[in-house]
Amino acid sequence: MMTSSQWRRVRDLFEQVVDLPGGDVQDWLARQEPDPAIVAEVRSLLEHHTVAGDFLNEGVIGRVSDLLAADTVFEAGAVLGDYEIHKEVGRGGMGRVYLATDRRLGRSVALKVLAPLLARNAAERDRLRQEARAAASLNHPGICTIYAIEEIEDQIVIAAEYIDGHRLREEIGGTTPSPREVVDAARELVAALAAAHARGITHRDLKPENVMRTKTGHLKILDFGLALLEPRDGMAAAPRITTPGALVGTPAYMSPEQLTNGPIDVRTDLFSLGVTLYEFATGVHPFAADSPMALAARILEGKPQPLSTLRPDLPRQLVVVIERCLQKKPEDRFVSAAEMILAIASGDLRPVSQGGIGWWRTHVRATLGLYFAAAAAAWLVRESFHGASELLFVVVALAAAFGGVLRGHLLFTERVHDRARVLGELVRGGTLLTLVDMTIGLGLLVEGLWLTPARPLTGVLVAALGLWFVVARLRIEPGTTDAAFGAKIVARAGDR
């Protein structure tokens, strides 16, 4: 730390040389001042003086005016243009929202008062206005209608449909929604997105704060296309004002391409929709982290906990759809909201019941046991009829051993991993298992028929065992798998 006399000396020297053109200032300084610490300080300050650019050169107010504008508060009874303000109903990074009356039409509106556009040139400002006006032309039951966008007293004022209800954010973390409710939310939100996308309008800031639940229980998306109006100024990852208890503002619902300044299209909204639905269903953010930076890192690279683990009761098809929305690369998501609607509609959306898994386990265990019985039966036949059934025994025994390994593996996977993994195994090993069971079944059937003339009872029993394998694989197992995992999805996934 400098003493005050040292500081004064530094100041005097600095003031003598600061306006001089560069060159031999160094030598001059050394001649003037014996204390090397003071010379070093003057030199350091001179260096910083030259590299500081426009730092602090202009008054700050003009540039950070939204610091002040966001806090312009209107009291009840205040009049802004043709609007009479009644009360504040919310606030966010873009400004405050009031319940107001449009005095021309006598209707209630939600009045959003925004900071002035900080875009630096008129062309940019016009473009933003145009896009906002396009968004205002949207008319869909799942979208909050914008009545007017006006500039009153230097502020941008948006009059929108007043929605009596609450924000989806308030539901998150409360009572867990039923599978039915999650499906409904997905359907309503994606339908609204599809309507907007069809008109070339993306939301870019979809999040639970921007979704309202009306008194009749339907969802409406707020602020379509208005994300553009928010003064971001290139600080895309900067958290804005957040409501208490909420995760940091906007970045939590940004897509990887938004975080990395990549090209943005409708698939960006699908990512944010995926995050919103995931959080609604589970109560936790898929990429939850302690800091905005860690959160951004998780959005870019982290893998969310499988939805099927957190909500095993959700319809399998819905889980697949939501997880596809959360893919990092836009090309791995749905191409459009319309395609997502089809995907939801094409699948089985019945909730997965928890009872089914027990039956499935019993079935697999029973089959495991019967593999031994099948091998034993084949051995018995071979012992009674030397030579003739040697080949059949080898085939049946090998198939049984192979089937035992496959089913053992399934049981193990089901115990250790989540359902998604089991489903994967079921799809991958499905054809092989059918082949194994059919081989055993047909082998035993042939042996049984063969044996019947000599030893009728044994022959019939062996044939019946063979028949059981065929029927169980083709008829019973699809049932138990359906109960446990939703077999139709297995079949469809198998087609791919």
Next chain:
Amino acid sequence: MAEPRPFHPDSDAQAAAVYNELRQLAAAYMRRERQGFTLQATALVHEAYIRLAGTDIVFKDRHHFVGIAARSMRQILVDRARARNAQKRWAQLDKVSLTESLVHAAAEEAMLPALDEALTRLEQLDPEQARIIELRYFVGLSVEEAAAAMNISAATLKRRFAMARAWLFRELKGGA
């Protein structure tokens, strides 16, 4: 220069005087700023006034008043930035390219609390330089206006401002 006149913002007449002074002060930058900015300047003046009116400061003269008003404006802006978690954003900012990053309003907003702390340190070393920064940066006065408010020549103010600016720039760049 006007005769030093003591005034206290408690009485109505004096409150009005304070308000007018603040408005004139604000007008200094309002004139120069582009359209659409008036409202913010007015809002700032309102708030600065409310804060001043709540204090027991007796103003010795116009300079004293301008100084206090400038301090008040600095506090308002810094408080707002703090309320928006500016420190966190500041911590994440790449300080190596400080001048480039400050082109963005959001970055500048994030810088305010750190600047405030550095300015408080500068105040220990050189209260005059800290005051100059307040007038130029937080109030937005021009070199001439600030020089008049400080009772020094424009050339002197310019040089003192240059040093304060270099010092603060080094502080904010961090470490090096």
